[in-house]
Amino acid sequence: MSNTNPVRTGFAELNGTTLYYEVAGAGHPFVLVHGHLLDRRSWDDQFAVFAQSYRVIRYDQRGFGDSGLITKGESYSARQDLYALMKFLSIERAYLMGVSGGGALALDFTLEHPEMVAALIPVTAGVSGFRPSEEVMQKHPDVVRMYTSLDEAFEKHDIARAVEISLALWTDGPGRLPGQAAPEVRERVREMTGDHGRDSASSFYGEASRVQPDRAGFSGIAQVVADGKALPLAVDW
Secondary structure (H helix, E strand, C coil): CCCCCCCEEEEEEECCEEEEEEEECCCCEEEEECCCCCCHHHHHHHHHHHCCCCEEEEECCCCCCCCCCCCCCCCCCHHHHHHHHHHHCCCCCEEEEEECHHHHHHHHHHHHCHHHEEEEEEECCCCCCCCCCHHHHHHCHHHHHHHHHHHHHHHCCCHHHHHHHHHHHHHHCCCCCHHHCCHHHHHHHHHHHHHHHHCCHHHHHCCCCCCCCCHHHHHHHHHHHHHCCCCCCCCCC
């Protein structure tokens, strides 16, 4: 990042844990939420670009990157962690972008705190409470096997195997070869996923207090998106 947009870093003590964050740029707050098994580094290619127009915030969720660990058996809310972080940084309303599992968190946060979201930008987002039908699972047995193998690898704490399966599942994509993904992206994801071998996927996916979406909730999301200002996202992802 250029000297015109210095990065401010820090640790926020909140909700019984510590969240690491980075802030750069000036303007309307723009919060970036990383996906499962990743951390703030997944936004390396976008962070400096967005900081040219916005006050951009990226952070490590609980259990990832430089933030505090997840305590096994203790319930917590990633939504409330984000809420507390925004309050800590004196952010009353922000553009909110989340990718993959971070997109699911962004959706849930918007349902719970619509007054704090000026624009919602989900990127290949999951949806809390969603489960594919038996028909869909039968049509994609290879994907089902990959998910099952990933769960087994984490349960056995076989981090090396879990990393390779997650790369094939989410970075390469089912039916694609490793060489078809950008090498630098693949290695960055490998590093992040390997770093998070300290916490099992089940501890993150098993959060006890998630929002269960309903039709009213989704109409609320649509309203937030419609009322939010459009963002110039001409960025090479």
